Amino acid sequence: MSKEDVGITVSKNEDFSEWYTQVVLKAKLADYAPVKGLIVLRPDGYSIWESLRSTFDKKFAKNGIRNGFLPILIPESLLGKEQKHFAGFNPEVFWVTHSGTNVIGDKLALRPTSETLAYTMYSKWIQSWRDLPLKINFWNTALRAEIKATKPFLRTSEFLWQEGHTVHTTQEEAEKEVMKILEIYKNTVEEELAIPVTIGKKSEKEKFVGAVYTTTMESIMPDGKALQMGTSHFLGQNFSKPFEVKFADKDNVEHFAWQTSWGVSWRLIGAMIMTHGDDKGLVLPPNVAPTQVVIVPIYKNDEGKEKVLFKVDEIKNNLESKGIRVYVDDRSELSPGYKFNDWELKGVPLRIEIGPKDIEKQSMVVAKRYNREKAALSCNEVEKISTILDEIQKEMLKNAKEQARKNTTDISEYIEFKSKIEDGGFLNAPWCGKLECEEKIKEETGADIRVIPFGSENSNLKCVYCQEQSVSIPIFARGY
Amino acid sequence: MSKEDVGITVSKNEDFSEWYTQVVLKAKLADYAPVKGLIVLRPDGYSIWESLRSTFDKKFAKNGIRNGFLPILIPESLLGKEQKHFAGFNPEVFWVTHSGTNVIGDKLALRPTSETLAYTMYSKWIQSWRDLPLKINFWNTALRAEIKATKPFLRTSEFLWQEGHTVHTTQEEAEKEVMKILEIYKNTVEEELAIPVTIGKKSEKEKFVGAVYTTTMESIMPDGKALQMGTSHFLGQNFSKPFEVKFADKDNVEHFAWQTSWGVSWRLIGAMIMTHGDDKGLVLPPNVAPTQVVIVPIYKNDEGKEKVLFKVDEIKNNLESKGIRVYVDDRSELSPGYKFNDWELKGVPLRIEIGPKDIEKQSMVVAKRYNREKAALSCNEVEKISTILDEIQKEMLKNAKEQARKNTTDISEYIEFKSKIEDGGFLNAPWCGKLECEEKIKEETGADIRVIPFGSENSNLKCVYCQEQSVSIPIFARGY
Ligand SMILES: [Zn+2]
Ligand SMILES: [Zn+2]
Numbered sequence: 001m002s003k004e005d006v007g008i009t010v011s012k013n014e015d016f017s018e019w020y021t022q023v024v025l026k027a028k029l030a031d032y033a034p035v036k037g038l039i040v041l042r043p044d045g046y047s048i049w050e051s052l053r054s055t056f057d058k059k060f061a062k063n064g065i066r067n068g069f070l071p072i073l074i075p076e077s078l079l080g081k082e083q084k085h086f087a088g089f090n091p092e093v094f095w096v097t098h099s100g101t102n103v104i105g106d107k108l109a110l111r112p113t114s115e116t117l118a119y120t121m122y123s124k125w126i127q128s129w130r131d132l133p134l135k136i137n138f139w140n141t142a143l144r145a146e147i148k149a150t151k152p153f154l155r156t157s158e159f160l161w162q163e164g165h166t167v168h169t170t171q172e173e174a175e176k177e178v179m180k181i182l183e184i185y186k187n188t189v190e191e192e193l194a195i196p197v198t199i200g201k202k203s204e205k206e207k208f209v210g211a212v213y214t215t216t217m218e219s220i221m222p223d224g225k226a227l228q229m230g231t232s233h234f235l236g237q238n239f240s241k242p243f244e245v246k247f248a249d250k251d252n253v254e255h256f257a258w259q260t261s262w263g264v265s266w267r268l269i270g271a272m273i274m275t276h277g278d279d280k281g282l283v284l285p286p287n288v289a290p291t292q293v294v295i296v297p298i299y300k301n302d303e304g305k306e307k308v309l310f311k312v313d314e315i316k317n318n319l320e321s322k323g324i325r326v327y328v329d330d331r332s333e334l335s336p337g338y339k340f341n342d343w344e345l346k347g348v349p350l351r352i353e354i355g356p357k358d359i360e361k362q363s364m365v366v367a368k369r370y371n372r373e374k375a376a377l378s379c380n381e382v383e384k385i386s387t388i389l390d391e392i393q394k395e396m397l398k399n400a401k402e403q404a405r406k407n408t409t410d411i412s413e414y415i416e417f418k419s420k421i422e423d424g425g426f427l428n429a430p431w432c433g434k435l436e437c438e439e440k441i442k443e444e445t446g447a448d449i450r451v452i453p454f455g456s457e458n459s460n461l462k463c464v465y466c467q468e469q470s471v472s473i474p475i476f477a478r479g480y
Numbered sequence: 481m482s483k484e485d486v487g488i489t490v491s492k493n494e495d496f497s498e499w500y501t502q503v504v505l506k507a508k509l510a511d512y513a514p515v516k517g518l519i520v521l522r523p524d525g526y527s528i529w530e531s532l533r534s535t536f537d538k539k540f541a542k543n544g545i546r547n548g549f550l551p552i553l554i555p556e557s558l559l560g561k562e563q564k565h566f567a568g569f570n571p572e573v574f575w576v577t578h579s580g581t582n583v584i585g586d587k588l589a590l591r592p593t594s595e596t597l598a599y600t601m602y603s604k605w606i607q608s609w610r611d612l613p614l615k616i617n618f619w620n621t622a623l624r625a626e627i628k629a630t631k632p633f634l635r636t637s638e639f640l641w642q643e644g645h646t647v648h649t650t651q652e653e654a655e656k657e658v659m660k661i662l663e664i665y666k667n668t669v670e671e672e673l674a675i676p677v678t679i680g681k682k683s684e685k686e687k688f689v690g691a692v693y694t695t696t697m698e699s700i701m702p703d704g705k706a707l708q709m710g711t712s713h714f715l716g717q718n719f720s721k722p723f724e725v726k727f728a729d730k731d732n733v734e735h736f737a738w739q740t741s742w743g744v745s746w747r748l749i750g751a752m753i754m755t756h757g758d759d760k761g762l763v764l765p766p767n768v769a770p771t772q773v774v775i776v777p778i779y780k781n782d783e784g785k786e787k788v789l790f791k792v793d794e795i796k797n798n799l800e801s802k803g804i805r806v807y808v809d810d811r812s813e814l815s816p817g818y819k820f821n822d823w824e825l826k827g828v829p830l831r832i833e834i835g836p837k838d839i840e841k842q843s844m845v846v847a848k849r850y851n852r853e854k855a856a857l858s859c860n861e862v863e864k865i866s867t868i869l870d871e872i873q874k875e876m877l878k879n880a881k882e883q884a885r886k887n888t889t890d891i892s893e894y895i896e897f898k899s900k901i902e903d904g905g906f907l908n909a910p911w912c913g914k915l916e917c918e919e920k921i922k923e924e925t926g927a928d929i930r931v932i933p934f935g936s937e938n939s940n941l942k943c944v945y946c947q948e949q950s951v952s953i954p955i956f957a958r959g960y
Contacts, residue, residue, distance in 0.1 A: 031601060033551050034558055035588060040601050043546035043616060050547065066523035067530065071513050071638045072552070072590075072621065073574075078514055091580040094553075096590065099625035099637075100571040108515060110552075110576065110590075121511060121520050130811070136523060141552065145579035157579075158551045331610070 007341060011279050016223040021152070023273055027282040027346050030152045037146045037157030044346065047290035048269050049160055053139060055192055056162065056264075059184045065135040065164060072140070073108040074117050081116055082242050088209030089113070092144035094157075110143040115210065115235075115261055118165045119243035126257065128248045129169055135177070137164040142265075153270030154227075154480055161265035167245060167257045171236070174258035178234045181262045182215045185230040193272045194285040194396035195219050196404050197229050198426075198475060200453035205438055208261075212236035218451045218475065220407045221274045224424015226450045226477035229271060232262035267480075275400050276370065282347030283370050285396050286389040291327045293319060293385065294348045296339050298355035311359055311379070315352065318382050324389070344369060349392050350385070370396050408475075414464050417476070421445045426477050428456075430470035432463035441465055447476040487821060491759050496703040497631075503753055504632045507762040507826050517626045517637030524826065527770035528749050529640055533619060535672055536642065536744075539664045545615040545644060550597055552620070553588040558596050562722050565595065568689030572624035574637075590623040595690065595715075595741055598645045599723035606737065608728045609649055615657070617644040622745075633750030634707075634960055641745035647725060647737045651716070654738035658714045661742045662695045665710040673752045674765040674876035675699050676884050677709050678906075678955060680933035685918055688741075692716035698930045698955065700887045701754045704904015706930045706957035709751060712742035747960075755880050756850065762827030763850050765876050766869040771807045773799060773865065774828045776819050778835035791839055791859070795832065798862050804869070824849060829872050830865070850876050888955075894944050897956070901925045906957050908936075910950035912943035921945055927956040 008026060012019045024030050029045030032038075041049070057067070073096060080086045094110040097103065111117070118136070126134060139162045146157045153159075164181065168174040182199055189195050197217035207214035211233035219227050239245065240256040248254050276283040286292050297312045299305040312328055319326045327348075329339050336353070343351055353365040366385075367374045370392055377384065407425040411417045417429055427447065431437060438449055441464075452474040461470040488506060492499045504510050509525030512518075521529070537547070553576060560566045574590040577583065591597070598616070606614060619642045626637045633639075644661065648654040662679055669675050677697035687694035691713035699707050719725065720736040728734050756763040766772050777792045779785040792808055799806045807828075809819050816833070823831055833845040846865075847854045850872055857864065887905040891897045897909055907927065911917060918929055921944075932954040941950040 031604065033553075033597065034600055035551065035553050035555055038551035038553060040551065040597075041549035042605075043548050046548045047546065049549070066527065068523050068526045069521035069529070069640060071515065071518035071520065072623075073513075073515050073518060073638065075515055093580060094576045094588075095578040096574050097577045098575040100573060102625075108574075117513065117520075120514055124511065125522075143552075145582075158553070160549060 007345060008279060008281050012222070012277065019277075019279075020274060023277050023282050024152045029269070029273075029282070032150065032152075035157075037150050039150070039152045039156050041160075044290050045269065048272070048284075048288050049266055051288040051290075052188070052192060052268060053162070055188055056184070059188065060137055060164070063135070063180060063184070064133070065137050065166070068136045068138055070111070070114050070117055070121075070138050070140065072111050072143075074111055074114070075106045075108055077106050078116050078120060079109050082210055082239055085115065085210035085239075089144070092146075094143050094145055111140070112144050113142055113263075114138060114140075114163055115165065115239055116243070119239050119245055119259070122165070122167055123244045123246070126167060126245060126247050129250055132247055132257065133166060133168045133173065133177070135164070135166040137162055151270075153266050153273070159265045159267070161263050163261060163263045166260045167240075168259070169247065169249065169255070169257065171258045174236075174260050175234055177260050178215055178232045178262070181232040181260070182217065182230075185232065185262075185264055186217055189217065189219075189229055189268060190397060192285065192287045193268060193275075194393060194400055195229070195271055195275050196397065196401045198451055198453050200451040200456065200475075202231070203438060203449040203452060203474065205435055206449060208233045210235065210238055211261075212238060216451050219271055219275070220404050220426045220477065221271065221480070222403060222407075223274070224407060224478070226426065226475070226479040227267065227271050227274075228450070228479065229268060230262070230264035233260060235259040235261060275403070276396060277347070280341075280372075281345035283396075284347040284349055286349040286393050289347070289349050290325065291346075291348050292325045292389055293327075293350045293352060294343045295326065295328045295352045295354065296336055296343070297328065297330055298336050298353060300356075304356045307359055308354055308356060312354055315354075315364070315379075315382055319385055322383070322386055324385060340367075344372075349389060368392055370399070411464060412461070417441075417447075417464055418445055421447050421476075421478065424478060426450070426475045428473050429464035429476055430458060430461035430473050432466055432468045433471035434463075434466070434468075437463055437465040441476065446478045448479055449474040450477050450479060451475050487825060488759060488761050492702070492757065496754075499757070499759075500754060501632070503757050503762050509749070509753075509762070510632045512630065512632075515637075517630050519630070519632045519636050521640075524770050525749065528752070528764075528768050529746055531768040531770075532668070532672060532748060533642070535668055536664070539668065540617055540644070543615070543660060543664070544613070545617050545646070548616045548618055550591070550594050550601075550618050550620065552591050552623075554591055554594070554597050555586045555588055557586050558600060559589050561596055562690055562719055565690035565719075569593070569624070572626075574623050574625055591620070592624050593622055593743075594618060594620075594643055595645065595719055596723070599719050599725055599739070602645070602647055603724045603726070606647060606725060606727050609730055612727055612737065613646060613648045613653065613657075615644070615646040617642055631750075633746050633753070639745045639747075641743050643741060643743045646740045647720075648739070649727065649729065649735070649737065651738045654716075654740050655714055657740050658695055658712045658742070661712040661740070662697065662710075665712065665742075665744060666697055669697065669709055669748060670877060672765065672767045673748060673755075674873060674880055675709070675751055675755050676877065676881045678931055678933055680931040680936065680955075682711070683918060683929040683932060683954065685915055686929060688713045690715065690718055691741075692718060696931050698957075699751055699755070700884050700906045700957065701751065701960070702883060702887075703754070704887060704958070706906065706955070706959040707747065707751050707754075708930070708959065709748060710742070710744035713740060715739040715741060755883070756876060757827070760821075760852075761825035763876075764827040764829055766829040766873050769827070769829050770805065771826075771828050772805045772869055773807075773830045773832060774823045775806065775808045775832045775834065776816055776823070777808070777810060778816050778833060780836075784836045787839055788834055788836060792834055795834075795844070795859075795862055799865055802863070802866055804865060820847075829869060848872060850879070891944060892941070897921075897927075897944055898925055901927050901956075901958065904958065906930070906955045908953050909944040909956055910938060910941035910953050912946055912948040913951035914943075914946070914948075917943055917945040921956065926958045928959055929954040930957050930959060931955050
């Protein structure tokens with residue numbers, strides 16, 4: 001195989017979409033399954049999801065949330081119980097109609113989301129205030145038939161996600177939970193994936209079907225399109241009433257409970273690839289990288305090899321004892337140059353090169369993936385590697401913030417809006433709060449209200465579309 | 481709710497099946513979903529699965545196995561590619577025929593197992609010997625329509641499991657992997673769940689459809705029925721040929737690869753419930769218990785309460801600092817007696833009771849769940865709790881071994897076989913190796929060959945059925 005076949009053959013700037021697909025496939029994160037719309041995750045891709053899951057689980061546990069399991073099949077009659085909710089999902093639902101050669105009476109949906117099933121169970125489990133709050137999270141997949149072209153992590157008919165469902169005695173407590181989760185989402189995405197997000201509310205038009213309101217975190221991708229990174233919904237009593245999620249309070253009076261639901265999916269991995277990758281391939285933030293440091297030993301003969309591998313082993317053990325995930329690439333018959341390209345394609349945050357000359361000088365070469373800078377490091381300074389990884393993590397977030405800032409514009413005139421939207425990016429534009437303006441803008445420019453940031457309420461400006469008094473300054477953008 | 485409604489109302493000996501169901505539901509491990517055959521796991525049930533997953537993951541990783549993700553939908557054409565394999569699963573397959581209102585052309589199966597999908601991918605990923613061994617495990621669910629009565633963890637149409645799929649350059653390496661996995665299964669089940677297992681091979685009749693041979697671990701349950709606890713299959717080249725899983729060796733000649741597949745499911749949780757539970761409810765081995773120690777503070781007035789809770793907090797912090805999972809039951813308005821019953825029902829391995837008199841004596845009462853023994857422990861000896869939990873874990877395995885031994889009989893005469901099988905249990909009986917005898921025994925007694933234990937080859941005896949020369953001494957039993 002020639003070097004050209006192995007590496008990324010298009011530039012991120014020139015053909016973003018093709019670049020993205022090549023990175024996903026060639027870095028061996030994922031591959032297309034035989035059924036249109038479905039993908040398979042290879043270990044390097046799934047490992048990122050495992051890392052996120054582990055971080056979320058720790059934060060969920062601290063917040064009193066535990067995990068459970070729900071089956072994938074939901075009867076049609078149950079899915080249809082909350083009508084608006086059902087109407088929102090119905091066209092995308094996969095239906096099971098047979099088991100073996102037998103026809104199934106009440107046909108079964110593959111879960112598009114589990115509110116209806118979870119709350120049927122909750123209704124049985126909750127009797128009194130003592131049973132609340134009930135906070136359960138489910139790591140599973142959801143299925144929604146996708147008719148557009150498959151895009152790994154971004155547009156697939158089955159996706160890995162978590163869906164959390166909580167029940168509370170008061171509206172206040174439920175609304176606090178909605179915000180608490182959104183904060184967990186934001187700090188995890190920023191700290192682990194080094195992607196800045198903007199949090200706020202969705203408009204009425206864009207909220208989750210069945211929610212009272214939806215809070216969201218949104219990011220702007222390097223191609224100028226917005227990506228919804230996660231949502232946390234206040235459901236009020238919209239589901240507790242049809243599903244009879246009720247509790248007897250201390251005074252023994254029955255009340256309908258207050259509920260929340262929230263989720264993030266493997267889209268986060270897609271966002272990470274887009275935000276940090278470059279023309280050489282994937283760039284992984286150290287916190288989620290399956291391999292954080294790769295060591296490439298360099299030698300020309302057997303004598304050199306022995307010396308080098310001895311030192312490499314010492315460094316490897318030292319790093320592993322500090323909990324760093326290290327891999328030594330001692331594949332024979334492959335040149336150091338080939339290996340460098342290979343690990344850059346795979347996005348490993350830090351590469352250590354050691355040859356006979358380095359050993360003479362008691363030093364090694366350390367190459368950072370994200371900015372491709374090389375430096376010498378003394379063998380006595382191996383313990384600095386931890387710090388270097390932390391610095392890379394922080395620098396990557398800083399760079400991503402700068403990238404996002406450049407992709408964000410304040411707009412007051414609609415003519416400017418229409419011109420600017422062609423370049424993509426987040427457009428901060430005042431809005432009167434009316435559905436009509438939101439719909440007209442969408443129709444004429446393709447831009448949605450992605451998020452109405454917290455604190456962006458503003459009545460001093462004029463709606464970018466109708467010139468009437470503004471209520472807020474939402475972020476408009478074309479989205480994924 | 482009266483005490484009778486809360487606790488288990490039947491005896492394990494008198495009505496094992498009803499006892500089992502009550503334990504699962506009342507200990508809040510699982511509940512029935514709205515669709516027949518499906519169950520939901522509540523946090524205390526799912527947590528046991530998470531604990532097993534975490535143990536297996538560590539052992540898999542040490543053995544070079546990493547996790548991946550496969551979608552749940554497999555096209556009919558692909559599932560049918562290995563004919564014998566397909567014929568084995570076909571009657572139980574759930575079929576997706578529609579997405580929204582659109583008919584799907586090549587109808588889609590919900591995975592009954594993923595060999596066909598995994599190997600389609602592997603065939604793309606493997607080109608050379610450098611790509612091998614390829615060892616990937618998948619934590620997911622499998623679906624097989626179950627027409628008999630639902631039994632949580634034991635008989636459900638969707639079940640949590642892991643399926644591992646490995647590919648090797650040589651037969652020898654693949655066969656070693658089969659055994660390595662079986663050993664991991666055995667030591668995990670014995671060390672974590674305190675259930676003894678017997679390992680060996682399945683007969684030709686009972687092997688996995690598509691395998692060259694199947695190795696298995698089997699346990700005998702207290703009701704005398706055998707339970708298959710996990711299987712590890714040597715697939716030979718049975719799948720690599722139809723799926724073209726090929727590699728170019730060092731000499732550049734192409735070969736079909738050698739493969740294995742293996743899995744354990746949440747049946748293990750069912751086995752744990754049956755093996756250890758008693759008339760008071762669930763009994764959890766400490767290693768997998770979501771809560772290992774529950775502390776019940778006892779007091780009569782506010783002054784006493786303050787003193788007791790102060791001490792309780794100290795003990796709790798001390799235990800938590802040692803990594804022990806502790807819960808303090810300070811629910812007001814509930815009597816200590818009610819709480820004792822509640823935590824016994826839930827199977828928490830160790831209960832600590834502390835009241836004002838204990839505090840005066842600088843001591844506490846420690847009650848073991850598995851044998852219901854109580855003892856006083858000085859407050860200075862809190863660090864002994866770790867050791868006590870370890871002892872409980874070991875004692876539970878020892879007791880389970882003794883229970884299994886009592887349920888095992890050596891048989892040489894068929895008349896004795898037919899009489900003994902009515903009491904249940906493992907019957908060690910010599911066999912000539914012929915399918916005909918195996919089938920006749922099954923037909924006449926309902927007993928299968930559960931496992932031909934390693935080392936049970938024996939040509940000095942006579943087949944329990946036909947009196948011809950024996951080849952081995954399999955374990956016969958009626959099974960779940
Ligand atoms: Zn307007
Ligand atoms: Zn015979």
